[in-house]
Amino acid sequence: MTMPNQNNGRNRQAIQPGCIVDIILKEDQQSGKKTRGMVKDILTNSPTHPHGIKVRINDGRIGRVITIITTNEQNRD
Numbered sequence: 001m002t003m004p005n006q007n008n009g010r011n012r013q014a015i016q017p018g019c020i021v022d023i024i025l026k027e028d029q030q031s032g033k034k035t036r037g038m039v040k041d042i043l044t045n046s047p048t049h050p051h052g053i054k055v056r057i058n059d060g061r062i063g064r065v066i067t068i069i070t071t072n073e074q075n076r077d
Helices: none
Strands: 020-025 035-042 054-057 062-070
Touching: 020 054, 035 062
Parallel strands: none
Antiparallel strands: 020 035, 020 062, 035 054, 054 062
């Protein structure tokens, strides 16, 4: 049994407000262009999502998390 990759953005438990993440905006799904930001709100209610957890970043844009860059604990240093 393999452990899920905690940095892939598919597990809601791994994402918290204040995390730095790369997301893909709806309009960038075709190109795969990533946008980096700090999580303001988590919009997906289910514990996992195959396309990534949907979040709102601090500038108000909404997208699905592709990669978790830093967790809230790492930001406290």
